[in-house]
Each structure stands twice: as C-alpha cells, then as structure tokens.
Amino acid sequence: MRRLTYGMNVSLDGYTAAPGGDLGWGVSSDELFQWWSDRVAATGTALYGRRLWEAMDSHWPTTDQQPGATPAQVEYARRWRDVPKVVFSSTIGTVYGNARLVTGDAVAEITRLRAEDGGPMDVGGATLAAAAVRAGLVDEYALVTHPVLVGRGTPFFTALDHRVDLTLVETRTFPGGVLLTRYETRR
Template identity: 80%
Template sequence: MRELTFGMNVSLDGYVAAPGDDLGWSMPSDELFQWFSDRVAATGLALYGRRLWEGMSAHWPTADQQPGATPAHVEFARRWRDMPKVVFSSTLGTVEGARLVTGDAVAEITRLKAEDGGPMDIAGATLAGAAMRAGLIDEYAIVTHPVLLGGGLPMFAALDTWVDLDLVETRTFPGGTVLTRYATRR
C-alpha cells in the first residue's frame, strides 16, 4: 500500500494562499527550495487539485528554459516534469503531462493507495480536504512561514472528527520557516 503525504506552505494563521490566490508570501530560501526539490524526486505519484495544478503547470514545464534559471530551478523543473502526476478536476477538459480524473476523487485516491508503487503526495487544500475527511492521509508535512495573512484559502478543511498525529520531524529553515512532519496515528 502506498503512503499519502499532504505537504504545503502555510502561513502562521493557517492559510495556503492569501486572498486572490496570492502566493508571494511563501517564497522559499535556497535550502527550503532544495527540500521541496528532493521531495519531488522521491515522489512516486503526485496528486493535484485544479487550482494548484494550473499554477504549477503554467510555470514548471518550461522553467528550466527561462533566462536566469538557476541550477536549482533547472533541477526542480526536470524532476517535476518527470514525476508522474494525476490532476483531479470536474471543470478541466484536458491536462498536459498528467492524467486527468473528473470523477470521484476519494474513490480514485483510495484505489491509487492500494496499488504498489512509491509514495504519493497530495497538493491542493480542497483536494487534500476530501482525502483528510476520508482518512486517507498518512503524513502531514507542514512548512510554516512567519507571516500572518488574515484570510485566504485555509490549509485544513473542516473535519467530522479529530485526527491524532505523532510528530516525526521538525526543521528550521533560513528566515524562520519551520517544517513540521506528523504521521497519522492509526
């Protein structure tokens, strides 16, 4: 059975995007960017919600060809392109470089978890919220930035019951950004 991790940048007050889907507050240090790149390299399958997919797919397929692309950005772009991806959306008709799922996300994620293969990452607060409510997430990798947004898209969806977690790792990055990883207690 595959492990499923939900990992995202989040503000101290719990938002993954500021109003208007602004992500400018979450620019990573070089060290944090490398951590994200290494996660992408280790991911067997990435699951994306529509909004995050649109942002990532607008930039990363050609980011390594842009003027001034750093070696780290070139490496991340290559890793991101090579990583198998599934996009969940009821409004998109097609996606390039990924498989599109337009039906029941929870049923498909459950099926994918039961397969053999490397670890899966789920990205996008709305999609992850459905997986959380269904009890499908095995680990949370929360990258907390020292900023208060006051509103926007919350990282965590409302749940019917609480989820008990065990701390697996903490790490501080330059600028005061903190990674906390938690495993779901089963």
C-alpha cells in the same frame, strides 16, 4: 499500501494562499527550495487539485528553458516534469505531459491509487487534500510554516467530522524563520 502525504507551504495563521490566490508570501530560501525539490524527486505520484495544478503547470514545464534559470530551478523543473501526476477537476478538459485527468470521485481514485504498488504519493491543493483528510487517507502531514499572517484565504485544514490523532516525526528550521513540522497519522 502506498503512503499519502499532504504537504504545502502554510502561513502562521494556517492558510496555503492569501485572498485572490496570492502565494507571494511563501518565498523559499535556497535550502527550503532544495528540500521541496528532493521531496518531488522522492514522490511516486503527485495528486493535484485544479487550482494548484494550474499554478504549477503555468510555471514549471518550461522553467529550465528560461534565460536566467538557476541550476536549482532547472533541477526542480526536470524533477517536476518526471513525476507522474494525477489532476482532479471537473472544470478543465485536458492535461498534458506526465499527467492524467480524473473528473470523477476523487476519494475513490485516491483509495485505488493507495492500494497499488508504487512509491509514496503527495496530495496538494487544499480542497482535494480536505477530501482525502476527511476520508482518512492521509498518512503524513508536512507543514512548511512561514512567519507571516495573511488574515484569510485558503485554509490548510478544513472542518473535519472527526478528530485525527497525530505523532510529531520531524521538525526543522529553515532560513528566514520558516519551520517544517511533519506528523504521521496514528492509526
């Protein structure tokens, strides 16, 4: 059984994006950027909701070819392109590169993917992740909490039908007061 991790940048008040999809508050230090890059390199399959896919796909496919791209950005862009991706959406028609589109039942597809052989999977995008959380499919949560309050926006966690017990497995502080907390689901 493959492991599924839900991990994203999150504001201290629990949002993955501020109103209007604003992500500008989640600025990474070099050390945090490297942590995200290493995480992408270790991912067997990345699962994306439409909005996060569109944000990532608008930037990373060609970042390594842009003038002024840093070595870390070049490395991340290459790693991001290499990881197989599954995009869940009923509103976009095609994806390209190392990605495939799923328009049907996300929970059924994630369940099927977890049962396959392969490396760990990451789910990103609060709406898609919420479906996986409600279905009990998430094995680990990685919250990268930034010291900012955005007031409202897209919550990291949505309402649940049941309690989910977790065990803290790692904490790490990054420059700028950013805190990583990783939790495993108790089964």
